[in-house]
Amino acid sequence: MAQIILSGTGISKSYGALRVLQGVDIEVRAGEILGILGPNGAGKTTLFNMISGDATLDAGEFTFKGEALRSEAPHKRCRRGIGRTYQIPKPYAGMTTFENLMVAAMFGASLSERQANAFCASILEDCGLAAKANLTAGSLTLLDRKRLELARALASNPSLLLLDEIAGGLTEEEARQLVELVRQIRQRNITIIWIEHVLNAIMAVADRLLVLNFGEKIADGPPKEVIANPDVQRVYMGIEA
Amino acid sequence: MTTANITLPTHPGASIPDVTVIRHTGSSRIAAAACAILLVAMISMPWWGQSGHIRWVVEFSVYLAIAQMWNLLAGYAGLVSVGQQAFVGVAGYTMFVLASNFGINPFLAVWLSVLVPGLLALPTYALLHRLDGPYFAIGTWVVAEAVKLIVLNIGYVNAGSGMTLRVMSQYTLHQREVGIIWLCASMLLVTVGGSYWLLRSRHGLALTAMRDNPVAAESQGVNVKRLRFLIFVAAAMGTGLAGSIYYMAQLRITPAAGFNPSWANICIFIVMVGGVGTIEGVLVGALIYFVADRFFAQYGAVYMVILGLMTLLTALYARQGIWGLISSRIHIPLFPVGRKLIGPSPAKTGGTP
Numbered sequence A: 001m002a003q004i005i006l007s008g009t010g011i012s013k014s015y016g017a018l019r020v021l022q023g024v025d026i027e028v029r030a031g032e033i034l035g036i037l038g039p040n041g042a043g044k045t046t047l048f049n050m051i052s053g054d055a056t057l058d059a060g061e062f063t064f065k066g067e068a069l070r071s072e073a074p075h076k077r078c079r080r081g082i083g084r085t086y087q088i089p090k091p092y093a094g095m096t097t098f099e100n101l102m103v104a105a106m107f108g109a110s111l112s113e114r115q116a117n118a119f120c121a122s123i124l125e126d127c128g129l130a131a132k133a134n135l136t137a138g139s140l141t142l143l144d145r146k147r148l149e150l151a152r153a154l155a156s157n158p159s160l161l162l163l164d165e166i167a168g169g170l171t172e173e174e175a176r177q178l179v180e181l182v183r184q185i186r187q188r189n190i191t192i193i194w195i196e197h198v199l200n201a202i203m204a205v206a207d208r209l210l211v212l213n214f215g216e217k218i219a220d221g222p223p224k225e226v227i228a229n230p231d232v233q234r235v236y237m238g239i240e241a
Numbered sequence B: 001m002t003t004a005n006i007t008l009p010t011h012p013g014a015s016i017p018d019v020t021v022i023r024h025t026g027s028s029r030i031a032a033a034a035c036a037i038l039l040v041a042m043i044s045m046p047w048w049g050q051s052g053h054i055r056w057v058v059e060f061s062v063y064l065a066i067a068q069m070w071n072l073l074a075g076y077a078g079l080v081s082v083g084q085q086a087f088v089g090v091a092g093y094t095m096f097v098l099a100s101n102f103g104i105n106p107f108l109a110v111w112l113s114v115l116v117p118g119l120l121a122l123p124t125y126a127l128l129h130r131l132d133g134p135y136f137a138i139g140t141w142v143v144a145e146a147v148k149l150i151v152l153n154i155g156y157v158n159a160g161s162g163m164t165l166r167v168m169s170q171y172t173l174h175q176r177e178v179g180i181i182w183l184c185a186s187m188l189l190v191t192v193g194g195s196y197w198l199l200r201s202r203h204g205l206a207l208t209a210m211r212d213n214p215v216a217a218e219s220q221g222v223n224v225k226r227l228r229f230l231i232f233v234a235a236a237m238g239t240g241l242a243g244s245i246y247y248m249a250q251l252r253i254t255p256a257a258g259f260n261p262s263w264a265n266i267c268i269f270i271v272m273v274g275g276v277g278t279i280e281g282v283l284v285g286a287l288i289y290f291v292a293d294r295f296f297a298q299y300g301a302v303y304m305v306i307l308g309l310m311t312l313l314t315a316l317y318a319r320q321g322i323w324g325l326i327s328s329r330i331h332i333p334l335f336p337v338g339r340k341l342i343g344p345s346p347a348k349t350g351g352t353p
Helices: A044-052 A074-080 A097-108 A113-126 A142-155 A172-187 A199-205 A223-228 A230-237 B026-043 B051-076 B085-100 B106-113 B115-128 B133-152 B166-170 B173-200 B202-212 B214-219 B224-250 B262-274 B279-299 B301-317 B321-329
Strands: A004-015 A018-029 A033-037 A059-064 A082-084 A160-164 A191-195 A208-213 A216-221 B019-022 B340-344
Touching (some): A004 A044, A004 A191, A018 A044, A018 A216, A033 A044, A044 A074, A074 A097, A082 A142, A097 A113, A113 B019, A113 B340, A199 A223, A208 A223, A223 A230, B026 B173, B051 B173, B051 B202, B051 B279, B085 B133, B085 B166, B085 B224, B085 B262, B106 B173, B106 B224, B115 B133, B115 B224, B173 B202, B173 B224, B173 B279, B202 B224, B214 B224, B262 B301, B279 B321
Parallel strands (some): A033 A208, A082 A160
Antiparallel strands (some): A004 A018, A004 A059
């Protein structure tokens, strides 16, 4: 069995009186695709923010590749191999698509400029953004901004990739192609945690599903078992047993 | 999303064809040549220019330098300071003290004096870095006023009466003009040329990313906190250098002049009207301010009202400033900092060079 790349124990977070996550345990194995489901406000993005370092933990601890993450800053976590996308795309609007990737390649992946040029050009090609390489990111459509989020995260050369609802707003065909791309990413030996509401997309590639509700983990296991779980059906799909 | 045959590079070190990235344009080459000619004209000016015109060049260079430093601060690091006069004043005073009281050559003292604004920037940033937006701006103004009050109460620097640079009388007018104009040329190379070099380097990518989205930049490996700190210190030193040179040319400094908030106002006007976040914008803004100050300052309040209105109108209707309006119509980057991807290099792919 593959080694555990990320583990979190007792992860808790509150914003004032609002308890967003309560003692959540999470374990991800190298090369795995873990899907995270849950209704809005379940704490999914907060969990990502704490893995990437964008938010601090109230209690609990994350271990990445056998070492505790403690209060390490996001840029250090990125350099250690944790890449992420944002649910609401955060492009560098005044820079071109290519330059957006260059930032991640040169600072996240610590490549030289020459290496980064070639690496980013290749990722743009693969993510369908080659024709838009020299357009400013601010001028891209929402769909292209989502592609850019994924491409930029890849440019940081992560070993763990956090995808936050990248299929949201895509057509069925676009979502199918996205699934293909995620499969390809896994072949690069990148572990993926994917928050997604588009169930077809996540079911097509996830090895395991974890479901959150009001900050608590209510299910964790193989996708088919989790989807058949009565609690998950009630909470996530509104189906009463 | 992508084609059916996806072939992601396995890792950055995998054999990936080299690509061509263009960093210069025809207009930027012309601008570089023009800058070189202007620089030569500038350093030779004491031999062919009039004293009055040399003073104009010194003044314009100082405006350009302090505005470019403010452009780095506000336009890239997101640090809107209205207290840059603190660094102008302390550097000016340090130069006067080193030259008058310690007998150090004043032209060398100018360079030594930039260490003090650099040192002052350390506690200032430590105190203010947790503040955001308008709170940070107010904090910088408070620090500048506090420094001014301290200087006003130090008898060693003649308190409110200010200091006079009598040591300059040992030089002839020509020697002074050569020294000051060469200092100005060096200052422009360090502040404007240095900013251009910085923005074209890998750190320029990080700075621009930080300007556009600091949260994303941090999560892509950019150490945003350290970069902001370094920019704050560098801007303080660059602003101080301009202050030292300006007051050397004036031969006199007082707390009221050295720590005058109008220094910050000049920066804000030049950068906002010219165009924030670009070197070209600062050039345009500095030219407008210099011409306005030279030829319309005599109209007093009306002149100030017009400058204020220009800033307001730019903020409301042309956020990218006059250079932004120009570049949205004609693509003539004079100081390009971007990277244009052309595609696989013909040499590597066996195509026609």
